[in-house]
Amino acid sequence: MSLTDFLHGVETVVVDRGPRPIQTVRSSVIGLIGTAPGALAASFPLDTPVLVNRRQAAAAIGSTGTLPQAIDAIFDQGGALIVLVRVEHVATENEQMTKIIGGVDAVTGDFTGIHVFRAAEAECGVSPMILIAPGFTHQRPIGVSGHTITAQGDGYTTASVAFSGGGVGAVLPTATPIITNGKITGLEFQSLGYGIVSPVTATITGTGTGATVTITTGPAANPVVGEMKQLADGMKAHIIADGPSTTDAAAFAYRNDHGTRRVFVVDPKVSGWSVKTSTYAIEPSSPRVAGLISRVDNQLGFWESPSNKEVYGIGGLARPIDYAYGDKNSRANILNENQIATFIRDDGWYLWGNRTCSADEKFAFLCVSRTADMIDISIAKAHRWAVDRSITKNYLEDVTASVKAYLRQLKTRGAILGGDCWVDPEFNTEADITQGHVTFSYDFTPPYPAERVTFRSHLVSDYIRNLFA
Template sequence: MALDFYHGLEIVEIDSGPRPIKTVKSSIIGLVGTAPDADTTAFPENTPVLLAGSRAAAALIGKTGTLPSAIDTIFDQVGAMVVVVRVAEGADAAATLANVVGGVDATTGKYTGVHALKAAQPTLGAKPKILLAPGFTHQKADASTANPVVTELIEIANNLRAVILADAPDGPDADLVAYREDFDSKRVYVLAPRVLISRDGKTVSEPMSSAVAGLIARNDQERGFWWSPSNQTMNVVGFDASIDYAHGGGNSRANHLNENAVNVGIRDVGMRLWGNRTCAADPMWHFLAVVRAHDMIFESVETAHRWAVDRPITKTLIEDICDSINAYGRHLKTLGAVLGLEAYPSPDLVTPQQIQQGQLYVDVKWTPVYPAEHIIMRTHIVGDYVEELI
């Protein structure tokens, strides 16, 4: 509003008030792998390329390497948006693994390997939320080291607010549990065993992460990001190892692995994913669905309030921010995405001293919806119904 002298009618636009909050896309997949026969124009090395559910565009990736089969398996589940990063095959397996790990090119300053996923949002406007590198997450140099690809992806997943689908190595349960124990991260979701896929008339064994990535994307689209992918079916032929599973008891291999945060494939009225647990040591972040719900909700809140940054701190600004978040919380509760969500000025931190430094604190309390991982049905033998015989 102008403060200079003016004689006449002036229209002043007031743009205060709450803003609607739009939920960010939760089902964009970030896929890293090899494809030696790819069209180099369509899929340049170490460059994120967006496939918007199109098998025609994916055909340019060729037929060799890890990417073609992974993309096909994802699309077998759903027509997902997939950010693809192609890396070069090395002279041997170790060199290829190093290319997948990547980093920053010292000459060009360009991200390489899994790090190229960080360039997806600024170059494509797409932020991957489900990260995987099938065929490269199971290897370990020795028993004392963790897989380098998963280790590298954790920092990237923290930056992107994404989760990592990590394929465990083949082997006995002790090896699977030992693999899971290499990580303490709410963003790592371990999978076993490999899935069986029908390809070119033959049944082949492939990493499960591609099928689960497509499953999570489909689950997000059909049900919502707050739903657990566990107990949902995958479009695969089967699994290359039988993991026994039994209703009504804990003495099964599936239950043992789930207890140790190894999520498995079971055959039970379809080929199902079975397991909710991340590799977090903190019980607050045990459930994958809770981690993803927190990521999606608060990135949406953060993105929607960019307009408020650098505005004068006034009572109106504080009310507008809280009103926007509270309206979004009511919408999420109606959808069944949260049990409740409420924003309010932080009573202990909104002080004159903090405001004078340009700092405004808003607290948001919320309760996620938790997956019904353990349903207990209690049975009682009573004599009440004997009377019906008389």
């Protein structure tokens, strides 16, 4: 009501200003994708996010495929919230990987495969922050490893390249020829293909003639993890990727396929009690690690490292991992040195390793990377109220006070060592404000895990005198 309107009586004017409380988003929601051909379709429709909050809720998942065992492994660690996506079970591994990767259905326009996680918040009310695809992230399938232009040809203004061969079930690469002064000087690959078991031939066609190319193949990065990276970047999530679980060299090669803080590699696989065979069986370790992270988040906080925490339900490892206190040459330490988490046995089985595949040392530790994400997401989501408000002095003070109060709360809880929020004039010029653009700056320092603890030992004779005191 306008204060210039006439009123004979009493009215109340609500003053809608002041700082707002900020609620931290859920950090421990697990995004799980896989197969379950025996599932009840009404409860778990294909390519649809389904919220699972306890074992009983997954009773209709059946006992076949990758999902039943993964759900059991997650809930072995305690309570968890899972956004589950079931994809169609198909015969060959290559076809199955394609189903897991998914995309957008050409007919309905709906998301399929891992891209269904994009719809999780709208349909389930939560967004997964820990992504796993057990059974589909440990492979390094054969794809294109290089190419050589054996003849550049001439007269090309437009050109295309077609691939053939690769063997039964292979997914062939896709690429676009690079044209320089009418010659073919290289290929720009959109995908490297995978599951290739025989030679691949490339044929260049276009307005010119004479260009030929030779394709070489070799182990390529896991395509599911590769597709998940872009998804994880947008959702500020982390991928728990299963290593190859064969040799140290294979694990190192797998880790070197990735340079993002979004990927946390765990090797080897573990032995867990199988609900299918009623005996111990080798299974991917990512579900148990994801369940552990969820448990640590709920009990200690998202800023706490999951390393050196007991993993429940492990009967053994798929390959031996030796460890001894202070032994830099133990297999566990060598894997950790190469940013690969593993497991050690010392009064129980423990996750051992803190580091992501980040090329940026600032985000080397998983708990530091996740803490930064939780703070960024929570502050952004809590300030939708601030969008389209008039930019006034009170407005700037209210938003700044909200963030300051949230950072103080996090410091009290031990989530950060300190933080601040301010309005920087350099990023809020007159031109910015007149265009409706306002910028708030904030900083914080997360706690770092004590990955290396050193005791300095001194053997002295000083205390002999105490014998005669």
